[in-house]
Amino acid sequence: MSDELAIEASGLAKSYRGVRVLGGIDLRVPRGSVFALLGPNGAGKTTTVRILATLSRADGGRARVAGFDVVRDRRQVRRRISLTGQFAALDAAQTGEENLRMIARLAGLPRAAAGRRAAELLEQFELTQAGRRRVGTYSGGLRRRLDLAAGLAGHPSVIFLDEPTTGLDPQSRLTTWRAIAGLAADGVTVFLTTQYLEEADRLAGQIAVLNGGQVVAEGTAAELKRRVAARRLDLTCSTAGAYEQVSQLLAGRVVHLDPVALTVGVATDGRAAQVRALLDEADPGRDLVASFAVRDATLDDVFFALTAPGREAAHV
Amino acid sequence: MSDAVIMTGRSLRLSLRSPDALLTALLLPVMLMVVFVYLFGGAVAIGTSYKEYVVPGVLLLCAITGASTTAVTVCQDMSGGIIDRFRSLDVPGTVVLAGHVVASLLRNLVSTVLVAAIAVAIGFRPHSDPARLAAAVGLLLLFVAAISWLAAAFGLAVSSPEAASGAMFFLMFFSYASSAFVPVRTMPGWLRGFARHQPATPVTETLRNLLLGHPAGGQLIAALAWCGGILAASVLLSMVLFRRRTA
Numbered sequence: 001m002s003d004e005l006a007i008e009a010s011g012l013a014k015s016y017r018g019v020r021v022l023g024g025i026d027l028r029v030p031r032g033s034v035f036a037l038l039g040p041n042g043a044g045k046t047t048t049v050r051i052l053a054t055l056s057r058a059d060g061g062r063a064r065v066a067g068f069d070v071v072r073d074r075r076q077v078r079r080r081i082s083l084t085g086q087f088a089a090l091d092a093a094q095t096g097e098e099n100l101r102m103i104a105r106l107a108g109l110p111r112a113a114a115g116r117r118a119a120e121l122l123e124q125f126e127l128t129q130a131g132r133r134r135v136g137t138y139s140g141g142l143r144r145r146l147d148l149a150a151g152l153a154g155h156p157s158v159i160f161l162d163e164p165t166t167g168l169d170p171q172s173r174l175t176t177w178r179a180i181a182g183l184a185a186d187g188v189t190v191f192l193t194t195q196y197l198e199e200a201d202r203l204a205g206q207i208a209v210l211n212g213g214q215v216v217a218e219g220t221a222a223e224l225k226r227r228v229a230a231r232r233l234d235l236t237c238s239t240a241g242a243y244e245q246v247s248q249l250l251a252g253r254v255v256h257l258d259p260v261a262l263t264v265g266v267a268t269d270g271r272a273a274q275v276r277a278l279l280d281e282a283d284p285g286r287d288l289v290a291s292f293a294v295r296d297a298t299l300d301d302v303f304f305a306l307t308a309p310g311r312e313a314a315h316v
Numbered sequence: 317m318s319d320a321v322i323m324t325g326r327s328l329r330l331s332l333r334s335p336d337a338l339l340t341a342l343l344l345p346v347m348l349m350v351v352f353v354y355l356f357g358g359a360v361a362i363g364t365s366y367k368e369y370v371v372p373g374v375l376l377l378c379a380i381t382g383a384s385t386t387a388v389t390v391c392q393d394m395s396g397g398i399i400d401r402f403r404s405l406d407v408p409g410t411v412v413l414a415g416h417v418v419a420s421l422l423r424n425l426v427s428t429v430l431v432a433a434i435a436v437a438i439g440f441r442p443h444s445d446p447a448r449l450a451a452a453v454g455l456l457l458l459f460v461a462a463i464s465w466l467a468a469a470f471g472l473a474v475s476s477p478e479a480a481s482g483a484m485f486f487l488m489f490f491s492y493a494s495s496a497f498v499p500v501r502t503m504p505g506w507l508r509g510f511a512r513h514q515p516a517t518p519v520t521e522t523l524r525n526l527l528l529g530h531p532a533g534g535q536l537i538a539a540l541a542w543c544g545g546i547l548a549a550s551v552l553l554s555m556v557l558f559r560r561r562t563a
Contacts, residue, residue: 050400053404054403055400055404055562056563075406078404078405078406079406081404082404083400083404084401085400085401086397087396087397088397089396089397089398089401090397090398091326091330091398093329093330093333093334094326094329094330098329102322102325102326103401103405105318105322106319106322106402106405106407107405150401154405
């Protein structure tokens with residue numbers, strides 16, 4: 001097994017009460033990188049994180065984190081990782097500083113060192129002022145930042161962040177992103193899950209798209225975008241009926257749907273011949289499409305193409 | 317071991333900062349003492365001084381109310397994200413619970429002293445010796461440990477802190493249907509069998525004997541067996557429940 005990989009999983013599978021949540025996934029995360037597991041709600045992201053962080057046991061497959069097996073060498077793994085979940089793992093009735101000190105001590109630091117580590121982290125995350133207040137008085141963004149800081153208390157080499165910015169306002173999201181980018185700069189491996197493409201795009205070098213318990217695509221943000229197409233042709237239809245017809249005619253290739261604006265998007269390389277052919281195909285009678293636009297594909301298009309519960313949506 | 321010390325410190329800090337827990341630990345015992353001695357006390361004629369009769373009962377009831385808040389704190393831990401953080405830091409579930417139980421013991425030690433002081437202030441005079449008093453405190457703490465751990469298991473079994481606070485009412489019932497406040501012989505026939513053979517009665521009887529300077533009496537073994545049994549069963553049950561909750 002290679003020492004270059006911080007996380008290596010093969011065939012991870014998990015079912016809850018007979019429902020398959022993970023259908024055998026493989027992951028390889030190089031040491032010191034930021035890896036994003038991207039997917040919609042219910043894709044199996046949290047389950048994956050819990051298995052890798054030793055909190056849950058897979059029904060099938062194996063995983064090694066920081067060089068140790070997550071089942072057999074659970075304690076060794078726990079000494080090297082930290083997990084920051086979707087719900088702030090802090091005591092509301094303790095101050096920020098007390099929370100950090102407690103976690104540092106549980107991570108094995110002696111009392112004095114834990115105090116120093118807490119002060120250090122408060123400074124690093126610009127929480128020195130807030131550190132004296134009880135966490136119960138914190139805003140959502142402040143709490144999340146303290147939660148991230150807490151994850152670093154024991155100098156972990158692999159950090160798991162489960163949806164680190166879900167539910168945050170845009171300003172706090174930016175601050176949290178800066179904090180996460182800072183972690184990566186320190187050389188630790190960051191494994192994060194997210195529903196936001198922009199977040200994966202901004203933070204992660206490598207992205208795996210998870211849907212229905214399967215990894216449906218993997219690569220850098222740029223590679224994923226290239227997989228679908230460089231550009232997108234948006235057809236704006238004249239009526240709701242026309243919108244239905246066009247989306248059915250192009251069913252297999254639709255990457256974007258906007259029933260309000262009556263817009264149907266398909267992948268294109270942008271060449272005039274191809275755009276003309278697509279227009280003819282979508283609108284044989286020349287009365288369905290009112291206008292069109294060619295734009296650069298976004299990661300949203302990739303996401304839609306890979307995970308949409310169907311192009312069947314086009315027929316609804 | 318050091319984890320247990322850290323967790324106990326945490327639990328103590330949390331109880332000191334929770335208005336609910338503080339009220340339950342300090343104000344409720346005082347109120348219960350006043351209610352039983354002055355409100356009910358006048359109406360209950362049992363042949364001896366009711367004050368002397370009821371003080372051990374109130375101590376027991378206070379122990380139950382104080383210990384049962386453990387259910388709420390345990391349930392809060394389980395429903396937030398903190399338990400995952402503790403687990404990923406390799407802190408065993410039993411150690412997290414033990415922190416709450418030890419904090420509950422310390423809390424109850426304080427409230428027991430408070431209740432005892434009030435009892436003395438309103439005229440309760442234990443005719444006892446230091447050895448018997450120490451034995452009484454020891455028994456009470458064993459009882460608190462058993463009830464706290466039972467409450468912890470309850471907190472693991474229910475899904476919301478609101479439901480967990482129901483543990484108190486359920487457990488308080490045991491002190492009412494025992495010899496803590498009225499002699500069992502005054503109860504209706506169908507209740508007597510239960511009242512005599514449930515844990516609160518032998519514990520109260522033994523406490524009463526020790527505080528009034530009598531020999532511990534024949535119920536001592538039953539009291540110790542009940543407390544030890546509840547404690548052991550609750551520790552095992554909570555381990556099973558914890559594993560199930562976090563699977």
